[in-house]
Amino acid sequence: MDIKGIDSAHKLAILSLLSFGKSIASNAIYVEGIEDISLSDIRYAQDFGYVIKLLAIAKNINGQLEARVHPTLLSKEHLLSNVKGVYNAIYVHGDLAGGTLFYGRGAGSKPAASSVLGDIIDVARNIKHNSVNRVPIYVEDKTIKKVRDIDDIDTRYYLRLSVIDKPGGLGKIAAILGRHGISIASVAQKERKQAKIVPVVMMTHDAKERNMRLALEEISRLGGIKKKTIAIRVER
Known part of the structure; x- marks a missing residue:
């Protein structure tokens, strides 16, 4: 395999x-x-x-x-x-x-x-x-x-974030994505699997790989992010 x-x-x-x-x-x-x-x-x-x-x-x-x-x-x-x-x-x-x-x-x-x-x-x-x-x-x-270069590709993304469930967390994530020119197409907050930690799943519109990489680096430094964010590219 x-x-x-x-x-x-x-x-x-x-x-x-x-x-x-x-x-x-x-x-x-x-x-x-x-x-x-x-x-x-x-x-x-x-x-x-x-x-x-x-x-x-x-x-x-x-x-x-x-x-x-x-x-x-x-x-x-x-x-x-x-x-x-x-x-x-x-x-x-x-x-x-x-x-x-x-x-x-x-x-x-x-x-x-x-x-x-x-x-x-x-x-x-x-x-x-x-x-x-x-x-x-x-x-x-x-x-x-x-x-x-992989940084130059444009594609949509699936993101799964593990976020501490408290007010303002999702807003900070959306703000970071916005600063890097990444628009959210849809978002779903799933049920808690651990105490105070919820999976947040997003689909984005087309974005530059370089911008997504920089945004994820910034998101990883937020205090409310507990695990590595999973990013998967979307093909039509």
């Missing part, structure tokens, strides 16, 4: 080369695992109409390659939302074709053996017919100038 997202980052490096013609080292990809995600987050996400998936995401954004691996909130209506168990999927969005899903078993001895055997057969055929490199596996895209 790819808890820390490392395996996904290596696969994303290969897929980015094939899809965008841009060679990128796996250690240049932003990686965040799912070890901080709790059962509560899964339930709260469902309340908002989402599921949580560990995604490897690559996009060409105005000549910059956005490559990142992290837990993600997906709408229950998204094609990737129902990929479960040993199944893996690749979702491709084209300008003309729209969304396309490639889906199949990604774990187990037989699926792995089938993939390896297919590669060996391709190599053997190329050698037999002297057709090595007849068709390049990728074409370099010179319009992509660099890998986009």
Whole structure:
């Protein structure tokens, strides 16, 4: 199981080369695992109409390659939302074709053996017919100038905060988010699970990653915050 997202980052490096013609080292990809995600987050996400998936995401954004691996909130209506168990999927969005899903078993001895055997057969055929490199596996895209820094992405966020239940606490959090240009789309205060501590769950509008990081650093210094705030990005 790819808890820390490392395996996904290596696969994303290969897929980015094939899809965008841009060679990128796996250690240049932003990686965040799912070890901080709790059962509560899964339930709260469902309340908002989402599921949580560990995604490897690559996009060409105005000549910059956005490559990142992290837990993600997906709408229950998204094609990737129902990929479960040993199944893996690749979702491709084209300008003309729209969304396309490639889906199949990604774990187990037989699926792995089938993939390896297919590669060996391709190599053997190329050698037999002297057709090595007849068709390049990728074409370099010179319009992509660099890998986009994670701080520059714009996305919505799910936030779960553990807050001491006293007047003014939520107002201070909202004020900090506002100072960093982050607008709250919805908020829900859940029932207490510990004495005087309540989970507060927020969904934001689109915000810059850099602004969110700075806001969370400031929020962590508030006296009323008792645990690390969980932030999960949202993909449409």
